[in-house]
Amino acid sequence: MKSFRGFVIKEFFHIFRDYRTLLILFGMPVIQLVLFGYAVRNEIQDINIAFVDSTNDHVTRQIKERIRASSYFNVIGQLPSERDIREAFQRGLIKEAVVFEPGFASRLAHDGVADIRIVTDATDPNTAKSMQAYTASIIAHYQRDHLGSTALRIVTESRMRFNPELKSVNLFVPGLIALILMLVCALMTSITITREKELGTMEVLLVSPLKPIHIIVGKVLPYFVLSFVNVVTILVLARLVFDVPVRGSVPLLLAECLLFILCALSLGILISSRSNSQQTATMVSLAGLLLPTVILSGFIFPISSMPVALQLFTHIVPAKWFLIIIRDIMLKGIGIEYFWKETLVLAGMTLILMTASARSFKTRLE
Amino acid sequence: MSANASVVATELSKAFKATRALADVSFSVERGELFGFIGPDGSGKTTLFRILTTLLVPDAGEAFVDGLHVVRDYRELRKRIGYMPGRFSLYQDLTVAENLSFFASVFGTTVEENYDLIRDIYVQIEPFRDRKAGKLSGGMKQKLALSCALIHRPTVLLLDEPTTGVDAVSRREFWDMLLRLKSAGISILVSTPYMDEARLCDRVGLIQNGTLMQVDTPANIENSFDRPLFGITAQDRYRLLTTLRGYPFANSVYAFGESVHYTDRRNEVEPSMLVDFLQKSGLTDVAVRPIGAGVEDAFMALMDE
Amino acid sequence: MKIIEAQRLTRKFGDFVAVDAISFNVEAGEILGFLGANGAGKTTAIKMLTGLLSPTSGDATVAGFDVYSQPEKIKKSIGYMSQRFSLYEDLTVAENIRFYGGIYGLSARQISTRRDDLLERLDLGHARDDRIRSLPLGWRQKLAFSVALLHEPRIVFLDEPTGGVDPITRRQFWDMIYETAARGITVFVTTHYMDEAEYCDRISIMVDGRIEAIGQPADLKKSFDVASVDELFVRLARPVQA
Known part of the structure; x- marks a missing residue:
């Protein structure tokens, strides 16, 4: 145990003496938080939507038919009332609801005005904006073709759920946490282990009575602690500077973060055990971990608008599952009963990766 | 197998893909012996050391270090050996003192506990105890690496090319330290590409292309060189070399420091015969002396076979 | 004819004087062992002598060119080979030769004649298309030396060219x-x-940035x-x- 303690202390020395490591560890979260604030605009396709239409007259039927006919939306049915929208959003059944006011056709005939409200699940504000625009455009076309351009008018009013101010940063923070954790845990761990191989010190460590498990745990423990500090820093910073809320349970959020940290650390160890230079480890981590975390996790591009093959591929990206979980906790404020499946997937992945990395860490040089 | 053997290797072989690194290497090292493996880069020294330090598993053959099998008993063995790999394996960003106490803690001991063993070496670098290892000169790094390898009081010390790339002064000091450690009863296996270091070992193994060509004391190796050897000097060394190579009776002609080492094909050769030939070829200041062979002469003779 | 002339050549890094006013000359065709x-x-x-680093003070000319103002001309007149870096391991013998020939502005025809000539002299014709990695260290070093001479420089700098090489190859080198x-x-x-120092025409021994001794081995x-x-x-x- 004494030798293990000495090991961990040494790791902290390495970290605190290398200003580049420190910069990545503590500067990165802040810089990313500011930089990534504005995410990329995206295309949408096959968005699940539902209607709230108490009258079901000839006008609403025609409008609904138009929406149904477009390739953007996939109508899954009617909701009895506006109050049911919230639950449908929370359960992930739909992303948008189109609400027709009661007595739609007759109001249109008498007053020349009728309300349609487009309610979008703005957990993902980019997609939400696009959905609104597409829906409004379909309705506008209908109006021009059937109702004439001057005599009558349809007012579309959109209301957001969960992320009412449509702030990208709210959505961005969960993605950032995933990215930072991948960076710190997987990239930094794989680099620190391969550095010892390059220096030749790994040879000496292997020849010492230290068990491989001590070497692994000793190497990753500092990063485990520091990445957890990072999560807390991001959350606090996001709260104080950008006013990003955590609507759900904080302990649950932190617990899920710990699970993801373990997953990323295992990946880092796995990479380092297969590569002999810091360069290889960096390339593999960047291409194999960070890129998917940014692109294929739903962080920036909605998974629903990806080709099917790529959508299937996203299933093996741990960040995808993690993102669903923490968006649910932070933005929707819902509990584990809604994402226990995702948690289970993530836990399973972690277990497999841990086993694989423990096995591939050799007690010898080959 | 002697009961007093510290290292015993029997027909060790190892290949990496198509490259043969070691072929049927057998030897034994006595307790308290200073044993040198002499050979150029790529001769198999590092592979051999990695097998003995449990870092590699041999393809064939077996080895015991301090009575323990290098494959089966690797865990126990790792507590007993001190190892200094080819590149001085130090943490460049840690200070001298931090490196030492780290390696002490890895082996579950403290610097104080075994200070007597390393004192002679460590006092030379102690003035720089707060300097980062990366900022030390080659000789200082070498001393620190040796201190780190000794800090847990190993019974066997394996040093892989500890003097490579280090200047002649530091090399000399390093060998002095090894001789002192030897007198403390530690068995030492050291590898080196410098032939002149062979004389400082109790016994040496000459290794080339993965084969152990000869194992013996430096004196016996020198005596086993059975041809008459001449040291020849002349005014123009390059012409001396080419002229001798053109001599029909020449067997081997090698530059050796200030003279040229020469062996003849004939069994009976007088220095005067060579002087005659060289002077007739136009060389001046010719001197030919019969000399005893060194380990390097023997090594080259074995390579030529 | 003096090919290198150095007068009180000095280089400081901050307060540290790495080279302290060294003065020496080297004749054309001389073998100078530079020890320390x-x-x-x-x-x-x-x-400083190869034009990679500007001196802090003092003067030096290499192949007639000034180290301060004509480092590019110096680089064209010298060859350089070190133990640590010489040839690209993942390129073949012929590719390395073509690459270095190209760097020094040799024409395709010059490169191919000099390559054939070089391979014949080293008896390496059979290894022309082998990767450097697959060659024994001794061959690599000999090849690296020949490649450093490809552009027919007037001076060649060899930095520990024989480190770790077997004794026979060392002598061939x-x-x-x-x-x-x-x-x-x-x-x-x-x-x-x-022992290699004894082979040099003259040797110089540097200690703490100064040349403590320079001359023929026998005289020293x-x-x-x-x-x-x-x-x-x-x-x-x-x-x-x-």
């Missing part, structure tokens, strides 16, 4: 050095093998009353403390 302990300033001195010098090319060589041994260069070196180059 680790950290004595050899590398810094070589960097020195034969190449002799041949090169006989062709009038100056050879500037560093080594940790003290006589004037310092020592039996070998090794002994001389150990006497002069007292351990440089860290």
